[in-house]
Amino acid sequence: MASDRAADPDDSTDPSDPSDPAGPTAPGPGPGPGPGSGPGPDLDAYLDRIGLTGDRRPTPELLRSVHRAHATGIPFENLDPVLGTVPSLALADLEAKLVRGGRGGYCYEQNTLLTAALRALGFRVTLLCARVVLGAGPGDVRPRTHMLMRVEVPGGGPVPYLADVGFGAVGSLLEPIPLVADAELHDAPRRHRLVNPPYEGPLELWELQSRTADGTWEPQYVFTQEPFEAPDYEVINWHMATNPRSPFRHRVYAQRTAPDAHLSLAGRTLTTTANDGTRRERVLADDDEVLRVLARDFGIRLPEGTRLPE
Numbered sequence: 001m002a003s004d005r006a007a008d009p010d011d012s013t014d015p016s017d018p019s020d021p022a023g024p025t026a027p028g029p030g031p032g033p034g035p036g037s038g039p040g041p042d043l044d045a046y047l048d049r050i051g052l053t054g055d056r057r058p059t060p061e062l063l064r065s066v067h068r069a070h071a072t073g074i075p076f077e078n079l080d081p082v083l084g085t086v087p088s089l090a091l092a093d094l095e096a097k098l099v100r101g102g103r104g105g106y107c108y109e110q111n112t113l114l115t116a117a118l119r120a121l122g123f124r125v126t127l128l129c130a131r132v133v134l135g136a137g138p139g140d141v142r143p144r145t146h147m148l149m150r151v152e153v154p155g156g157g158p159v160p161y162l163a164d165v166g167f168g169a170v171g172s173l174l175e176p177i178p179l180v181a182d183a184e185l186h187d188a189p190r191r192h193r194l195v196n197p198p199y200e201g202p203l204e205l206w207e208l209q210s211r212t213a214d215g216t217w218e219p220q221y222v223f224t225q226e227p228f229e230a231p232d233y234e235v236i237n238w239h240m241a242t243n244p245r246s247p248f249r250h251r252v253y254a255q256r257t258a259p260d261a262h263l264s265l266a267g268r269t270l271t272t273t274a275n276d277g278t279r280r281e282r283v284l285a286d287d288d289e290v291l292r293v294l295a296r297d298f299g300i301r302l303p304e305g306t307r308l309p310e
Contacts, residue, residue, distance in 0.1 A: 058122035075104035076255035081241040102301030107166030124152040130223035171210030189275035213277025
């Protein structure tokens with residue numbers, strides 16, 4: 001991979017840009033239960049999965065701790081769509097897969113799970129939707145397909161946070177960032193900021209930027225604070241998992257952030273980005289090696305006998 005842009009499946013036109021909505025939706029059953037359906041989460045199991053213990057009072061410190069522990073503890077992956085399955089967003093199914101099943105997920109799964117946990121801990125969460133601009137060419141306008149959240153801390157002051165543990169790229173947030181224009185976040189080893197680019201719409205536009213190794217600020221996605229609801233994501237999730245032009249259907253993507261590096265798998269290309277920005281790539285020999293690397297390096301346990309489609 002020449003850059004991490006190729007590893008960002010959330011910037012959805014096939015095969016390199018999953019945001020092109022062209023192409024008929026694949027046949028099959030309709031969307032299943034969506035975000036927030038069913039009873040509350042098993043907080044003990046969730047916190048054990050991400051390796052977090054201690055005080056559970058809803059404070060800015062807890063929000064940062066939960067966000068970082070989730071982002072580094074549960075890998076990003078799109079194996080279900082590649083294997084022909086639409087991921088369920090029902091909480092019980094997410095817990096069975098991401099919490100107890102040794103799997104990861106893409107943004108709708110990751111951020112739906114985090115939303116349920118944060119609400120159970122006492123935070124106020126509003127679902128938002130972003131338009132990915134990472135890797136977009138001049139004049140490209142992609143649909144809003146990326147799930148993220150606005151989080152308010154009880155008694156924590158007037159400034160809310162942007163939270164997102166489901167962006168499949170090396171420039172993703174490790175910690176929530178205050179929704180304040182031009183303020184920088186050092187979520188070590190990364191740096192982020194939010195800016196308000198020019199926009200003619202009725203709502204203020206926000207852009208998340210990540211600082212690259214050469215010191216430039218690289219746009220990741222743009223969004224407004226218009227609230228989205230569970231049915232919105234049922235439709236978007238179904239589209240991204242079934243549209244024949246979505247790369248989620250055809251190519252394996254996986255991401256994992258380790259203490260000393262970020263691992264990215266796009267197809268058979270494995271990229272390791274060290275904390276200082278240096279990159280190392282290698283091409284895996286075949287699908288069997290892909291499955292071994294997913295298990296060993298990404299912690300993704302697939303059922304025995306799983307075969308990737310040709």
